[in-house]
Amino acid sequence: MSRLTRVSQQEMKERITVGFEKHFGPLGDGHVYFAPGRVNLIGEHTDYNGGHVFPCALTIGTYAAVRRRTDRKLRFFSMNFPRNGVYESALDELIPSPRFGWTNYPKGVVKIFGDHGYPVENGFDMVIYGNIPNGSGLSSSAALEVVTAVMLCDQYGFEIDGKQIALLCQESENTYNGMNCGIMDQFTVAMGREDHAIFLDTAKLSYEYVPIRLKDASIIIANTNKKHHLRDSKYNDRRKECEKALADLSKVIQISSLGDLSCEEFEEYKGAIEDPVCRRRAKHAVYENRRTVDAVRLLKQGKLGAFGKLMREAHLSVSRDYEVTGIELDTLAEAAWRVPGCIGSRMTGGGFGGCTVSIVRNDSIPEFMGRVGRAYRKKIGYQADFYTVKIGGGPQIL
Ligand code: ADP
Ligand code: MG
Numbered sequence: 001m002s003r004l005t006r007v008s009q010q011e012m013k014e015r016i017t018v019g020f021e022k023h024f025g026p027l028g029d030g031h032v033y034f035a036p037g038r039v040n041l042i043g044e045h046t047d048y049n050g051g052h053v054f055p056c057a058l059t060i061g062t063y064a065a066v067r068r069r070t071d072r073k074l075r076f077f078s079m080n081f082p083r084n085g086v087y088e089s090a091l092d093e094l095i096p097s098p099r100f101g102w103t104n105y106p107k108g109v110v111k112i113f114g115d116h117g118y119p120v121e122n123g124f125d126m127v128i129y130g131n132i133p134n135g136s137g138l139s140s141s142a143a144l145e146v147v148t149a150v151m152l153c154d155q156y157g158f159e160i161d162g163k164q165i166a167l168l169c170q171e172s173e174n175t176y177n178g179m180n181c182g183i184m185d186q187f188t189v190a191m192g193r194e195d196h197a198i199f200l201d202t203a204k205l206s207y208e209y210v211p212i213r214l215k216d217a218s219i220i221i222a223n224t225n226k227k228h229h230l231r232d233s234k235y236n237d238r239r240k241e242c243e244k245a246l247a248d249l250s251k252v253i254q255i256s257s258l259g260d261l262s263c264e265e266f267e268e269y270k271g272a273i274e275d276p277v278c279r280r281r282a283k284h285a286v287y288e289n290r291r292t293v294d295a296v297r298l299l300k301q302g303k304l305g306a307f308g309k310l311m312r313e314a315h316l317s318v319s320r321d322y323e324v325t326g327i328e329l330d331t332l333a334e335a336a337w338r339v340p341g342c343i344g345s346r347m348t349g350g351g352f353g354g355c356t357v358s359i360v361r362n363d364s365i366p367e368f369m370g371r372v373g374r375a376y377r378k379k380i381g382y383q384a385d386f387y388t389v390k391i392g393g394g395p396q397i398l
Pocket of ligand 1: 080101129144349
């Protein structure tokens with residue numbers, strides 16, 4: 001998969017078209033669609049706490065080649081999971097089940113579209129091919145949902161804006177796939193803009209595109225390659241812990257989310273949170289929100305070094321207070337901080353494996369990958385992968 005991240009969009013389009021023909025015949029009046037992966041620069045686990053996030057879409061992403069059918073059948077094939085073969089289902093069978101594997105993501109979106117007054121009457125044949133490292137915290141799931149949504153709008157004539165697409169896809173992931181994620185992933189994937197990060201207030205869904213001009217530096221993703229089976233359930237646990245903290249705090253101060261609290265208010269009222277674990281979770285949510293707002297302000301002032309320092313603080317907070325990192329992510333981040341040309345580094349995404357994001361000076365990239373890679377292999381026993389990524393735009397019809 002690491003070599004796939006360097007394949008151009010044109011080449012991906014050609015490969016998926018060939019893949020479609022092989023499994024389902026000529027694409028005919030069908031199309032190829034694209035939705036990007038995303039990386040969050042700062043603001044982790046704040047999106048379901050009414051706080052701010054600062055993610056950007058990537059040029060790597062998920063492609064879908066789709067042709068409508070005249071009956072109600074649905075057929076799916078993923079070129080990333082060829083051994084799973086073709087999944088056959090129908091529009092009358094939109095019920096999540098492990099036997100439908102990854103197709104629960106696109107099927108969930110079809111179901112939610114129907115629930116919201118966008119009925120899909122005829123089925124389709126869909127081939128998926130992506131170059132987002134799978135399950136690595138770069139939101140291949142949101143890309144798969146959003147590419148499905150954009151396809152449905154185009155093929156079935158629905159007019160739905162990007163924000164609404166994000167909300168429908170989040171609902172699909174929450175209710176159909178049992179992952180209680182916030183809005184960040186789907187919003188970034190649906191609303192990305194080239195060379196910009198999105199400063200998003202997840203309580204109001206108000207947002208601002210902030211240009212990312214790194215000049216002589218690049219964004220480097222390091223993948224732990226850890227297989228993280230328990231991630232979704234632990235993620236849902238964190239969400240519950242924050243809800244508990246919010247319920248306790250609501251007895252002493254009127255707030256509707258942890259994102260409503262300033263750090264000073266948190267310090268004043270934190271005693272109301274009975275469970276010390278929940279108190280630490282809430283502390284992260286409140287301070288991370290402040291860090292994100294500060295980081296964006298500093299970046300706009302051109303203070304990249306100060307932005308990098310906040311990335312490090314953000315990592316320490318998810319490691320110590322929120323406890324979603326683990327030895328793999330901590331090893332990558334700590335090794336990165338020791339490389340002089342590394343401006344900032346932290347884990348990105350839900351955690352428990354997945355990736356770190358680092359901002360590294362271009363002339364230090366080989367040293368960075370060498371030193372961090374060696375430290376990781378020595379401590380963890382297997383290899384980390386590195387990708388230099390570019391900030392891309394939102395979904396496309398190719
Ligand atoms: P991520 O951090 O990448 O979003 P998730 O665990 O949320 O990780 O989503 C990964 C899941 O999404 C995969 O296990 C698979 O079910 C589905 N998925 C993502 N990309 C593809 C793809 N190209 N083909 C088929 N399924 C995919
Ligand atoms: Mg996901």
